[in-house]
Amino acid sequence: MRWLCEQTRSEVFDLMLQHAEQLSANAIIGVRYDATELGENMTEVLAYGTAVFVQPA
Numbered sequence: 001m002r003w004l005c006e007q008t009r010s011e012v013f014d015l016m017l018q019h020a021e022q023l024s025a026n027a028i029i030g031v032r033y034d035a036t037e038l039g040e041n042m043t044e045v046l047a048y049g050t051a052v053f054v055q056p057a
Contacts, residue, residue: 005043009033012047025051 012033020028028049036044 008043008045009047012045016047016049020049020051023051025053027052027054 016028016031028051031047031049034046034048036046038044
């Protein structure tokens with residue numbers, strides 16, 4: 001079960017990176033994860049963050 005949770009967390013993180021790239025961001029700040037049980041055998045996993053474009057000063 002733990003392996004499945006880690007795989008799901010990795011997949012949701014990859015999706016967040018893809019969305020940030022679509023916005024031309026090169027970083028994500030304030031990353032948070034949330035998991036909610038939807039039933040006996042289902043869990044929803046969400047990743048939150050703010051996509052930003054960072055450049056040297």
